[in-house]
Amino acid sequence: MLRLVVDHADLLHTRFGVSPLAELGALLRKLAGLAPLGRFERLRPAFERLRATTDLDAVLALQSARHGADFVAPPPAGMQQTWADDIATVRATPLDVARAELPHRASPAVLRVFESPDVVARIADALEAAWETLLAADWPQLRAICESDVVHRAGRLGHGGWAAAFDGLHSSVRWHAGAIEVSGGPGVRTVASDGTGLLLVPSALVWPGIATYVDPPWRRAIVYPARGVGSAFVSSPSALADLIGKSRARLLVALETPASTTQLALGLGLATGAVGDHLAVLRRAGLVRAVRSGRSVLYRRTPLGDALVVVPVRDGPPH
Incomplete structure (x- = not known):
């Protein structure tokens, strides 16, 4: 279990954000078989074409079912985050920072990408191709669903405070004894308050799971399934x-x-x-x-x- 200790200063600085690049990462994990695919089966042919024609396999090698390289998932600044903001941040990653997160075991083709001097640009290009092919057309709809979730939680916040706003965030999340508790995982890890608040990120694609961030460059964050996401696809x-x-x-x-x-x-x-x-x-x-x-x-x-x-x-x- 993860315990995120929250004090008064944290509540004052807690805010919502959206992350187009994190959404793309969640979609790629689904298509790669690391998470339930469900309604996104229709994207598999395009996904396989991208794997054959771009360096997408190098991007996939940076992902696991529970973790991913930080430089391909920069934290959002807020609700106005755009794809252009995200990919510009990826392209600005210093080579030594990127290399520190590259796995040492991969296929020969992927290792050639990782060893190239333009590895950051190649990974960014593959991400751009995946965004344009797999997610860009649906993003306005998905973003609207995320924004609707924020409006809903803001209303709950106004009527019942943060405990009400957190209620229903996810079945594994609860407010208890001055902390946000996220069940799952061995043992108990407690992350102390740093006074900067939490970042709450509604997601259209993380379902049925949830993601948490507690290490730099992200501030402490919870990425949770937005309410009503099924309406865009069903x-x-x-x-x-x-x-x-x-x-x-x-x-x-x-x-x-x-x-x-x-x-x-x-x-x-x-x-x-x-x-x-x-x-x-x-x-x-x-x-x-x-x-x-x-x-x-x-x-x-x-x-x-x-x-x-x-x-x-x-x-x-x-x-």
């Missing part, structure tokens, strides 16, 4: 779509987590105006309601909306 129930229409069904399914019109449009790949129109219909039908959160208006399902999503719609009248 089709709406066919009977529900027959009843209220495919787009409205997708919106109702996606509102497992409260979200704004813009977040829903990005997350589902729909026009903002169309989302607004559909939400108005769902609201008049009593299936969703609008709640103001700061400057945003968030939509959430009503109990009736929950019942329609959870309970299968019958093909005929009940007996």
Whole structure:
């Protein structure tokens, strides 16, 4: 078990962030068989082409099921982190820093990459190719889901403090006796407070697990599965779509987590105006309601909306 001791100064400095490069790393681990693949099976052919035509195998050699080289997963600065920020940081890695993290055992082809004087550039090029081929198209949707999770947790923070914000972060995480406890692993490791706070990073791709960072260059961080990530990849129930229409069904399914019109449009790949129109219909039908959160208006399902999503719609009248 890992215990991250948290004091008052830590809570004042705790913030959220997103990490496009960490998301890519999680996806590559899934595709390499180091984590459950699930819905991303569709990407396997493109992944195999990248392995044959780029230095992606050198990137994969830097990963394991539980660990990875730090220089290919720089910590995010906040919620505005972009892919361009991340890859620029990778390209700026000093050669000696990168070499210190390169494994000594690998295939001959990978070792040739590691021994080359331009190893940092070659790894960065492979990461860029993987990003553009595997993740860039889906990233606006996935980022919107991560942002929606932050809005949800900020609301819980406002109503119940940090204990409420941490509640439901992951089944292995709990707030206990002045520390964030993450179960798993042998023994107990306690990491003392350093007054800089925690970095909480919602992820669309780390599911079903969780990642923690306690060593430089990262500040103490928890990367956890964002709520509602399944809505970006799972089709709406066919009977529900027959009843209220495919787009409205997708919106109702996606509102497992409260979200704004813009977040829903990005997350589902729909026009903002169309989302607004559909939400108005769902609201008049009593299936969703609008709640103001700061400057945003968030939509959430009503109990009736929950019942329609959870309970299968019958093909005929009940007996």
